[in-house]
Amino acid sequence: xxxxxxxxxxxxxxxxxxxxxxxxxxxxxxxxxxxxxxxxxxxxxxxxxxxxxxxxxxxxxxxxxxxxxxxxxxxxxxxxxxxxxxxxxxxxxxxxxxxxxxxxxxxxxxxxxxxxxxxxxxxxxxxxxxxxxxxxxxxxxxxxxxxxxxxxxxxxxxxxxxxxxxxxxxxxxxxxxxxxxxxxxxxxxxxxxxxxxxxxxxxxxxxxxxxxxxxxxxxxxxxxxxxxxxxxxxxxxxx
Numbered sequence: 001x002x003x004x005x006x007x008x009x010x011x012x013x014x015x016x017x018x019x020x021x022x023x024x025x026x027x028x029x030x031x032x033x034x035x036x037x038x039x040x041x042x043x044x045x046x047x048x049x050x051x052x053x054x055x056x057x058x059x060x061x062x063x064x065x066x067x068x069x070x071x072x073x074x075x076x077x078x079x080x081x082x083x084x085x086x087x088x089x090x091x092x093x094x095x096x097x098x099x100x101x102x103x104x105x106x107x108x109x110x111x112x113x114x115x116x117x118x119x120x121x122x123x124x125x126x127x128x129x130x131x132x133x134x135x136x137x138x139x140x141x142x143x144x145x146x147x148x149x150x151x152x153x154x155x156x157x158x159x160x161x162x163x164x165x166x167x168x169x170x171x172x173x174x175x176x177x178x179x180x181x182x183x184x185x186x187x188x189x190x191x192x193x194x195x196x197x198x199x200x201x202x203x204x205x206x207x208x209x210x211x212x213x214x215x216x217x218x219x220x221x222x223x224x225x226x227x228x229x230x231x232x233x234x235x236x237x238x239x
Contacts, residue, residue, distance in 0.1 A: 017182050021184070024215075063136075068143055083113075098128075106139075109143075147199070187209050
């Protein structure tokens with residue numbers, strides 16, 4: 001079935017940049033009588049499946065909402081577990097990145113993250129910087145409003161005396177080489193942005209799925225892309 005859906009995708013009309021708000025890990029675990037950490041582990045496996053599918057399709061950019069600036073409000077033990085999971089994933093998946101030529105970049109405020117997480121992010125970004133396939137943007141301690149404010153402050157402190165415009169400000173974003181979003185996907189039936197790449201999503205298409213994130217497989221990504229390819233993107237004009 002997945003192969004049938006893949007055959008329907010027009011390779012010449014792929015979204016250049018897909019962003020995914022991975023929601024539903026906790027509910028997935030609760031529905032099975034499991035602790036929330038089990039849901040996060042399964043969500044990580046789902047993320048790996050989807051990134052692999054994206055790389056195989058030939059997508060250029062994918063952004064994954066891993067940990068938001070608002071997620072610090074969660075229980076301390078859950079935050080600690082997520083930090084360990086993130087660190088372990090970053091350390092253990094280099095072969096996966098190398099085999100699939102995945103370049104890793106990071107968006108988010110590094111300062112509040114634990115020092116060991118900062119180190120692992122910097123290491124994987126450096127070690128994959130020359131890979132030529134899919135660019136995977138990991139949003140860790142990320143908030144859209146926070147990124148815009150930090151970008152403005154970076155510009156103010158840069159000594160640049162020219163007037164601020166959209167192109168200039170974009171250069172001060174966390175991942176300036178990652179283009180605006182074409183498609184935003186959100187799982188688990190939620191229909192909101194939740195502070196996700198606010199500037200970059202100005203003309204994005206949206207795809208909402210009822211499936212919880214750990215239940216996502218490559219055919220779910222295919223469904224999202226097929227829905228995208230059925231849209232008429234006008235960017236405020238008329239076609």
